[in-house]
Amino acid sequence: MACHDTLANSLGFVSVSEIIGKGDYELPWKDNADDLIKNDNLVLEQKQSMSFYEEVSLSSGQAKKFLIKKVPLLNPDGSLLGTMGSSIDISGFHLVRSHTHFDKKKRRLYLGERFNNQYLIKKSFVC
Secondary structure, eight states: OOOOHHHHHHTTOSSGGGTTTOOGGGSTTGGGHHHHHHHHHHHHHHTSOEEEEEEEEOTTSOEEEEEEEEEEEEOTTSOEEEEEEEEEEOHHHHHHHHHOEEETTTTEEEEEGGGTTEEEOOTTOOO
16 A cells, blocks of 8 residues: 555554555554455456445544545556555535435524534525
8 A cells, every 4th residue: 555644644654654565454444444455356357447435444443434536557568556546535524414404494404413403504595
């Protein structure tokens, strides 16, 4: 594995050099490694880019949800080298989407128990 500094730090590493060469089973998301490897293998088998929703654990133990685009990496001769991915953290979006709803009667967005049963008030909501 190789990555950028931000990812290495979020995984509990001081620098990228500490993570290079590690596999999914050696990283904080080891409990999700089977699913991640399955997705990698699918990209390699199909030899095309694919998008996935993946959930992983950070070094803090916090679970995060990501939308990830994976592409096959090829050697100059066309043989497979591995996969490369780019991800977007959608944890906040997923949390809001799964725990909120628009209350048409009150014309407010109900944030739910996860947000202390609060309402988001915005005068420009249109029903």
